[in-house]
Amino acid sequence: MTGHRREVLMWIVALTLSFFATATAAPDQNVEEPIQGEERAVLTDPPTVPPPITRKHATKVIVRLEVTEVEKSLADGVRYTFWTFGGKVPGKFIRIREGDLVEFHLDNHPNNKMPHNIDLHAVTGPGGGAASSLSAPGHSSVFSFKALNPGLYVYHCATAPVAMHVANGMYGLILVEPRDGLPKVDREYYVMQGDFYTKGANGQAGLQPFSMVKAIDERPDYVVFNGAVGAVAGDNALQAKVGETVRLYFGVGGPNLTSSFHVIGEIFDRVWAEGNMALVTKDVQTTLVPAGGAAIVDFKVEVPGTYILVDHSLTRAFNKGALGMLKVTGAENKLVYSGKISDEVYLPEGTRIRMGEAPPGIAPPAKTKKELLERGKGVYAANCAACHQANGQGIPKAFPPLVRSDYLNADKVRAIRTVTGGLQGPISVNGEKYNGVMPAWTLSDEDVAAVLSYVYSSWGNSGKEVSAKDVKTHRVKGSSAKVSE
Amino acid sequence: MTWTRIALTLALAVLPGSTQAKDSSPHTHGAAESPDRDRPAPLSGQSIYQVRTAWTDTDAKSVQLRSLRGKPVALAMVYTSCTTACPLILADLKRIESALSPEARGRVWFALFSFDSERDRPEVLKKFASAHDLDPSRWRLYHGDRAAVRELAMVLGIRYKRDARGDYDHSNVISILDPDGVIRHQQVGLGQEPAESANRLESLGR
Amino acid sequence: MRIRTALTAAAASAAAVVTLAMPVPASAAGPDMVLVPAGQQQPFFVTRGSPASASSEDGRSPSIEVPAFLMDRTPVTRRQFAEFVREQAEWRRSQMTPVLADPHYLEDWASDLGAGKSVPADAPVTRVSWFAASAYCQWKGKELPTVDQWERAAAGGGKDAAATRDKILRWYSRPGTEPLRAVGREAPNAYGLHDLHGLIWEWTLDFNSTLVSTENRDSGAKDDPLFCGSGSQGAADPGDYATFMRYALRNSLKASYTTGTLGFRCAKEMERP
Numbered sequence: 020m021t022g023h024r025r026e027v028l029m030w031i032v033a034l035t036l037s038f039f040a041t042a043t044a045a046p047d048q049n050v051e052e053p054i055q056g057e058e059r060a061v062l063t064d065p066p067t068v069p070p071p072i073t074r075k076h077a078t079k080v081i082v083r084l085e086v087t088e089v090e091k092s093l094a095d096g097v098r099y100t101f102w103t104f105g106g107k108v109p110g111k112f113i114r115i116r117e118g119d120l121v122e123f124h125l126d127n128h129p130n131n132k133m134p135h136n137i138d139l140h141a142v143t144g145p146g147g148g149a150a151s152s153l154s155a156p157g158h159s160s161v162f163s164f165k166a167l168n169p170g171l172y173v174y175h176c177a178t179a180p181v182a183m184h185v186a187n188g189m190y191g192l193i194l195v196e197p198r199d200g201l202p203k204v205d206r207e208y209y210v211m212q213g214d215f216y217t218k219g220a221n222g223q224a225g226l227q228p229f230s231m232v233k234a235i236d237e238r239p240d241y242v243v244f245n246g247a248v249g250a251v252a253g254d255n256a257l258q259a260k261v262g263e264t265v266r267l268y269f270g271v272g273g274p275n276l277t278s279s280f281h282v283i284g285e286i287f288d289r290v291w292a293e294g295n296m297a298l299v300t301k302d303v304q305t306t307l308v309p310a311g312g313a314a315i316v317d318f319k320v321e322v323p324g325t326y327i328l329v330d331h332s333l334t335r336a337f338n339k340g341a342l343g344m345l346k347v348t349g350a351e352n353k354l355v356y357s358g359k360i361s362d363e364v365y366l367p368e369g370t371r372i373r374m375g376e377a378p379p380g381i382a383p384p385a386k387t388k389k390e391l392l393e394r395g396k397g398v399y400a401a402n403c404a405a406c407h408q409a410n411g412q413g414i415p416k417a418f419p420p421l422v423r424s425d426y427l428n429a430d431k432v433r434a435i436r437t438v439t440g441g442l443q444g445p446i447s448v449n450g451e452k453y454n455g456v457m458p459a460w461t462l463s464d465e466d467v468a469a470v471l472s473y474v475y476s477s478w479g480n481s482g483k484e485v486s487a488k489d490v491k492t493h494r495v496k497g498s499s500a501k502v503s504e
Numbered sequence: 505m506t507w508t509r510i511a512l513t514l515a516l517a518v519l520p521g522s523t524q525a526k527d528s529s530p531h532t533h534g535a536a537e538s539p540d541r542d543r544p545a546p547l548s549g550q551s552i553y554q555v556r557t558a559w560t561d562t563d564a565k566s567v568q569l570r571s572l573r574g575k576p577v578a579l580a581m582v583y584t585s586c587t588t589a590c591p592l593i594l595a596d597l598k599r600i601e602s603a604l605s606p607e608a609r610g611r612v613w614f615a616l617f618s619f620d621s622e623r624d625r626p627e628v629l630k631k632f633a634s635a636h637d638l639d640p641s642r643w644r645l646y647h648g649d650r651a652a653v654r655e656l657a658m659v660l661g662i663r664y665k666r667d668a669r670g671d672y673d674h675s676n677v678i679s680i681l682d683p684d685g686v687i688r689h690q691q692v693g694l695g696q697e698p699a700e701s702a703n704r705l706e707s708l709g710r
Numbered sequence: 711m712r713i714r715t716a717l718t719a720a721a722a723s724a725a726a727v728v729t730l731a732m733p734v735p736a737s738a739a740g741p742d743m744v745l746v747p748a749g750q751q752q753p754f755f756v757t758r759g760s761p762a763s764a765s766s767e768d769g770r771s772p773s774i775e776v777p778a779f780l781m782d783r784t785p786v787t788r789r790q791f792a793e794f795v796r797e798q799a800e801w802r803r804s805q806m807t808p809v810l811a812d813p814h815y816l817e818d819w820a821s822d823l824g825a826g827k828s829v830p831a832d833a834p835v836t837r838v839s840w841f842a843a844s845a846y847c848q849w850k851g852k853e854l855p856t857v858d859q860w861e862r863a864a865a866g867g868g869k870d871a872a873a874t875r876d877k878i879l880r881w882y883s884r885p886g887t888e889p890l891r892a893v894g895r896e897a898p899n900a901y902g903l904h905d906l907h908g909l910i911w912e913w914t915l916d917f918n919s920t921l922v923s924t925e926n927r928d929s930g931a932k933d934d935p936l937f938c939g940s941g942s943q944g945a946a947d948p949g950d951y952a953t954f955m956r957y958a959l960r961n962s963l964k965a966s967y968t969t970g971t972l973g974f975r976c977a978k979e980m981e982r983p
Contacts, residue, residue, distance in 0.1 A: 088885060100883045129814065132886035132911075132971045133955065134962035155962040156886060156969040157814055178962075180954040183882075228883040231875070231951045549807035657918060658840060658965035659809060665919035668774075 045117070046143075046167040052077045052118035059083075060121075062111035065245045066208045066257060068268060069114040072196045077118030084111060085126040086135045086154075086176075086189075093215060093241060094248035094340060096224035101188040101246065102133065102176070108246025109211035109272060110174070110191030117169040117195050122161065123148065129157035135184065136160070140172035140311070141193050149177035169197035171294030171313040173270050182274045186216055186234050188246055190272030192313055197296045202289075204317055205263035210251060210343060212280075212308075212330060213272040214239035221339060237275045242335040244328065244343045251328065251343030261349025264319045267328075270294075273310030279331035280314065281305040282345065284324065291315040305331050320347045322356045361417045388472075388484070395473025398466050403474075406457075411478045417455060419448035422478040431471075431483055432493045438467050440495025461499045464490040547573075552659045553685035557652035559617070562630040562645050569656070570685065572644070576708035577613040577681040578701065581653075581662055581674065583620035584632045589676050592694045594636060596678060601642075603702035611709040615644045619653055619664055619672040660687070682708045743978065744902040748778040751862040754953050776862045781855060782975035784893035784904045785834035785912065786846060788825035794846050796823055801842055811839035814968045832892035834910050834973040840965035843913045847976035854915040855977035857960070861953075864906040866899035874899075874907060878952035881908040886971050913974040917960040 057079040061069040084104050093099040104110025115121060125137050134155050138147035142164045145151075151162035175181075176189035192209065216234040217227035221241060233239065244251045251257060259265050271278045287303040294313040308314045320326070328343035329336040336342045351358070400409070406418040413420040421427060426448040427434055441459035445452060460467070464487040471485040494500070547553055553570035561567055578600055582590040597614055604612070618624035624632075629645040638645075648656070657664055664674035680689040680701050689704045750773040795802045802822040806815050816837050820826025825835070838846075840854075847853050855863065866874070894904045906912075947953070963972075 090885060100885065129970065130885070130887045132884075133882065134959045136962075153958075153962045155959070155964075155967050156971070157812070158962075158967065178955075178958045180948075180951040180958075183951050183955070226883070228876075228880045231879055231949070235949055550809055552809055554807060554809055654916070661964050663918040663920075665916070 045169070049077075049118040049167045050165060054079050054118075054120050057081065060113055060115065062105065062113060063209070064105065064107050064111065065109055066210060066251060068112045068194070068207045068209050071200055071203070071207075072114065072116045073200075074116065077116060077120065079120045079122060080115050081122045081124070082113055083124040083126060084137065085128060086131060087128045088131045088133065090226065092247055093217070093227070093243075094222065097217070097219075097222070098226040099187075099215065099217065100226070100228075102131075102135070102184060103188055104137070104174075104176075104191050108188035108190075108213065109209070109270070110189070112191065112209045112268070113174075113193040115166055115193070115195055117166050117198055119166045119195075120163060121166065122163045123152070124159055124161050125152045125154055126159045127154040127156050131156040133184075134178055135176050135189070136178050137174055138177035139164075139174040139193055141166055141168070141170070141174070141195050143167050146177060147174075153178065166195045169195045169296040171195075171268055171270070171291070171315055173272065173311050173313055175272060175311070182234055183229060183231070185272060185274040186214070186229060188213065188272075190270070192268055192270045194268060201266075201296075201315075202317070204266040206257075206259050207266045207268065208257050209268050210244050210257075210328065211270040211272050212242065212244055212276075212278045212341060213246065214274065214276045215241040215243065217241070234274065239276065239339065241340050242276060242330060243340040248340035253344070256325070256344035256346045259320050259345060259347050261320060261323055261347060261352070264288075264317060265345065266315065266317045268313065268315055269308060270313035271308045271310050275310055276330075276332075276335070277310055278308045278341075279305050280308050280316075281329055281331045282316075282318070283327040283329060284322075285318045285320070285326050285345075287316040287318050289315075289317040320345075322352050323347050323349050361414060391469050391484075392473050392476055394466070395469035395471070398462065398470040399473055402460060402462070403470065411474070415451070416453070419446070419451070419453045419455075421474050421480070423449065423480065425449055427474065428481040428483075431475075431485060431489070434471055435467065435485065435490055435493040436495050438462070438471065439490070439498040459495065459498055463500050464488075464494070467494070548684050548686055550687075551685035552656075552681065552687065555655050555659050557648060557655045559646040559648045559652055560626050561647075562626050562633060564626045567646075572613050572615060572681075573685055574683050575611055575613050576683055576705050577615050577679075577685075578705060579613075579615045579617070579660070579679045579681060580677070581617045581619055581657060581660070581664070583618050583672055584624050584628060585620065586672065589674070589694060593676055593678065596691070596694065596696065596698065599698040600678070600701045600705070603698045604705060608706045608709050609642065612642060612705050613644055614638070614642055615646065617646045617648065617653070617656055619657075619666075619674060620670070621648065621650050621653060622670065661690075680704045680708070742783055743780040744783050746776075746779055746781055746859070746863050746901050746903075749776060749862065749867075750774070751776045751858055751865065752947075753858070754861065754947070754950070754957060774858065776858050778980045779855070779859055780978040780980065781859070781863050781901075781903060782852075782977065783898070783902065785910060785973045785975045786843075787832045787893055788819075788829065788835045789831040791835040791838070791846060792823060792825055792831075794849055798845070798849060801845055808966065810841040810966060812966050812968050814970075815839060815842070817968075818970070829890055830892045832894070833890040834893055834905070836890065836910060836970050836973045837968040838913075838973065839968050840913050840917070840963070843974040844915070847974075850976055852976035852978045854913055854974060856916050857914045857920060859977055860906075860912065860914050863901060863903055864899075866901055866903075866906075869900045875950065875952045878907050878955075882952075882955060886969075910971050910973040911956070911959055911969070913972065914960070917963055918965070920957050920960045 053076075055076045055078055058081070060080045060082045062082070062084070063069050085106075086102065086104060087106050088100060088102050089106060090098055090100045101108050123137070123139075125135070127135050134153060136149045136152040136154065138149040140147060142148045144164055148162055148164060152160040154160045172193050172195065174191050174193050176184040178184050190211065190213065192211065216230045216238070217223070217240045218230045219225070219227050219240075241248065249255065257265075269280055281304060287306065288301060290300045290303045290306050292298070292300055292306060292314055293309070294315065303316075306314050306316065324347055326345040326347060328345065330341035332341075407413050407421050408418075411421040419426065426446060437457065438460050439462075442457040443455070445454040447453070462470070467490040468485045468487045472483075475481055475483040475485065547570075553568075553573055556568055556570070558566050558568060578597055580593050580597060582593055584590070594616075601609060601614060618629065624647055626647050629647060633640065633643060633645050660677065660679050662675050662677050664672050666672055676692070676694050678691040678701060679687050680691070682688050688708060689701060691701050752773040799805060803816045803819060804822050814837055818829070818837060820828070825831060844854055865871075890909070893909070896904060896908070898904045899906060
């Protein structure tokens with residue numbers, strides 16, 4: 020091989036090797052990555068998150084998390100003493116970049132009774148930091164770590180007994196953005212699920228202590244998003260506009276339950292399952308998030324409405340509080356989702372004839388017109404109103420209106436034949452096309468006369484009167500006048 | 505009252521086999537009260553020498569912790585029958601010793617305090633020192649009663665537990681004190697690089 | 711009750727005889743102390759490699775023998791601690807140094823000498839360091855109880871274990887700023903001791919002996935089994951969250967620390983070591 024070709028070959032080999040090296044050696048690279056500058060981390064309360072990282076280099080980030088033990092509402096009338104990172108459950112959202120050096124301060128407020136520490140799943144090191152952060156009330160611990168792996172990670176208190184600390188709300192999320200950041204979206208939110216164990220049953224009012232027995236048995240009384248029933252619902256619902264892309268940073272603090280996370284009415288366009296940044300799955304309905312785990316889900320909202328976030332283990336959602344809301348406002352898009360098109364009477368195959376119901380009260384024959392119309396009103400209410408509606412308006416595109424109906428007023432005989440023999444096929448009423456099925460009604464001549472007279476005298480119609488004799492003469496051949504009493 | 509106590513404490517401490525005598529007022533701190541004879545300035549509030557427990561050196565002489573005052577100190581708590589951690593602590597201390605410049609070496613104390621009140625009597629410690637070639641001009645080994653051991657461990661933040669066999673489980677810490685007895689650095693864990701502790705000792709000695 | 715009083719008196723005289731050799735003012739164990747009889751105590755954590763960790767016949771870790779000892783019936787009160795600092799000037803707040811107590815030492819007292827009226831005088835004294843607590847006990851011719859003694863006393867002979875755990879967990883659920891009540895108001899446990907649970911945390915003589923590394927080759931801090939799942943390894947009863955928490959608290963303390971919910975009481979051994 021000539022010297023020149025050898026050189027070229029060596030370059031090719033070197034470049035190929037370095038490509039693979041960078042592609043696969045990310046944690047090692049992050050150990051080496053130089054730190055430029057220093058900044059104080061922006062920490063946010065749920066459900067908001069700090070803004071995306073824009074810098075292109077690793078930096079030293081100073082994070083101060085304060086632990087406070089606070090009594091707050093867990094559900095309507097139910098109070099609980101939460102142990103929190105930063106005053107709320109879940110704790111503050113921390114957002115850094117891979118390769119960053121974090122100087123972590125864990126402050127245990129002097130008013131607290133318990134010792135606390137922290138284990139961040141983003142930390143590579145003993146206890147995830149727990150070995151270096153145990154702090155008595157009124158004291159603080161400092162340690163530092165390098166973020167070697169990108170991803171969305173849970174952090175939680177790890178003081179024994181761990182399950183109790185976590186059960187009292189000591190968890191949160193730390194996002195280690197990949198080098199080049201995440202795809203841009205319009206809205207980002209932070210939601211975390213937790214299970215709570217109280218001495219009293221679900222709903223029992225007052226300050227509820229923690230129940231160790233139920234916790235060990237994994238029988239929670241409450242399973243909630245963001246620390247309380249309704250914390251992400253109603254007035255606290257998440258917001259978005261039609262056409263926006265929404266991202267949820269969703270974690271499960273536990274201590275025990277895994278979540279089958281689903282947003283009713285939406286499909287996750289992209290899921291980074293288990294918070295990892297390497298693999299995206301698409302078109303996911305429900306994603307499994309383990310206790311002590313997280314997932315990032317993206318979806319575009321196309322249609323306005325209220326979308327319900329749930330743990331699809333349904334009794335948790337509907338009986339224990341694992342229910343949140345995303346309210347989307349904006350223009351409708353009937354193609355994507357039409358809403359209810361019609362409310363139809365369902366006629367099983369073979370049933371074209373309906374037994375009419377005689378109205379109570381006035382027995383035929385009616386002696387005066389007034390009586391006739393009253394009887395007609397009764398027959399209408401019992402038989403016709405279901406489709407043509409009580410106000411005669413009908414249902415657009417389904418049941419024609421009887422209000423100022425050109426079709427009705429044009430031909431009295433046709434009307435008699437319609438009621439007694441039924442009608443199907445395309446017709447036009449007041450300029451609108453209809454193509455439904457109207458059954459033949461088994462009603463007495465008097466009742467048909469009464470109802471038609473009533474209809475004709477109502478809603479701006481022609482006012483014609485129809486007599487029983489008319490009906491007898493013109494009713495469809497073979498139609499029955501038998502009436503059910 | 506205070507002087508009587510001190511006098512009685514010293515008297516008791518010197519009596520043979522009197523290790524069970526509880527120290528009269530081991531916590532008496534004289535930071536604002538009585539200046540030390542050796543240095544005119546009173547002790548800093550951060551100095552561990554405020555704790556006045558009595559110890560016995562390898563010559564069976566009773567001394568106070570503050571007798572180390574005046575030079576930087578590399579200090580560790582060990583016990584001689586320990587076969588696991590303590591030889592390694594000693595090795596770490598020796599590494600620090602070697603890392604020092606010759607002049608600095610002459611200006612610091614290396615102090616070992618034994619957890620083991622029952623077995624590590626002064627004569628045992630003396631044999632231990634010569635067995636391990638510890639230069640007597642700078643190495644000091646001390647025996648104390650249970651109360652003294654407890655006090656010192658408390659002030660250094662060292663955790664330990666005596667088990668049923670008389671062995672000690674303990675945390676492994678080398679503390680670097682300044683000439684006034686203030687803890688300036690702690691080397692936690694075994695097998696650490698000596699550079700940081702050595703540098704501290706060097707600069708504290710100047 | 712009479713036997714107990716007689717024993718207490720006997721112990722008191724024995725203690726008095728012994729303490730005459732000591733230059734501290736000997737205060738005999740009076741009616742303010744209670745005898746906790748000798749007995750077995752299941753240690754909560756067992757160190758690997760120690761004889762105590764070897765399984766006994768029934769597969770459980772053997773318990774240890776705790777000799778009989780005397781213990782203060784109640785935690786030390788603010789009134790009692792005020793007497794102490796009146797006599798021992800170096801333990802007054804203004805004389806305190808960082809090595810012996812952190813800056814919150816007696817922070818809620820009205821003055822150097824008096825606790826003030828904001829909290830009942832018979833409420834337990836808190837915001838005291840181990841050094842201060844230890845000095846008080848020595849001043850009284852006593853000593854802080856060891857962890858084994860304290861846990862034995864607190865177990866109350868095993869009576870009402872479930873109710874006690876509930877009481878403790880309820881206390882954990884209440885805020886740390888809850889006002890302290892006077893000692894001795896609630897029913898005592900089976901040994902006649904008050905307020906071991908549900909009022910304050912208490913210093914012990916060897917609080918720094920808990921959770922030391924079972925592996926001597928490494929630093930005690932790094933292998934500390936109090937974290938995550940490893941916290942329940944080696945625990946006699948991993949379901950006993952109440953006790954777990956107590957050990958965690960001990961593990962987080964240094965001798966100079968003070969907190970608003972941490973106080974102490976004293977004990978006295980029946981025979982000299």
